[in-house]
Amino acid sequence: MMRAQLAQFIDSRIPSQVVGGTVLRVDAARAVCDVQPAEAGAPELLDVQLRAVDDGSSKGFVLWPVVGSPVLVGLIENDPNNCFVVAVSRVEAFTLATQTDSLAALFADLLAAIGALTVTTAVGPSGPPINLTSFQQLAQRGKQLLRS
Structure with missing residues (x-):
């Protein structure tokens, strides 16, 4: 019990952290994925952003991870409800698009x-x-390989 409280106290002082995990699902329409952290007993991280921000745009650069592959996830302000993918190990496809054109x-x-x-x-x-x-x-x- 004391260990959990100490961990929570320390975590609250860290503005952001990166955790490793495995991709469970990818939602291409929303550019998010669900990730199971590698830490035993840790709850799933839901709706982890594949884009830098959720601005409703389909433009920019996105790496679409393979389901079942390892990823690194950044927790903004240590909030498990505000996460983004930092790095992917295996890529299913990628998107590279400007406001007017796309590589696809x-x-x-x-x-x-x-x-x-x-x-x-x-x-x-x-x-x-x-x-x-x-x-x-x-x-x-x-x-x-290329998604628009």
């Missing part, structure tokens, strides 16, 4: 332009690239 859109547009590429020849325009399937496969891989 840029990649998709680039591969679509390559797929539609024609070259003027002496007998007229060429057909689609002979390796169009390769570009389509790259586009599919890009959709899995």
Whole structure:
């Protein structure tokens, strides 16, 4: 009992701390995840922010962690209800977007332009690239890795 009270007193004096844990769930629509801290008996940390702040924006940079993977979580003012992901060990996907564009859109547009590429020849325009399937496969891989 005394140990718990001492720990609570010390924790209240620390403005922020970082704890390790395992990702239980990821909510992509809200850009949050739930984390089970590594400390035995510690309660789940719910709605841990994947973005710096919850401003309703889908812009910026987000690393989407793999469910079941280790993460480091920062507790602001030592409040388990005000947390953010500091680092991830395994990434399922990522988002990189400005106010006007995203890496996912840029990649998709680039591969679509390559797929539609024609070259003027002496007998007229060429057909689609002979390796169009390769570009389509790259586009599919890009959709899995990049989120807009």
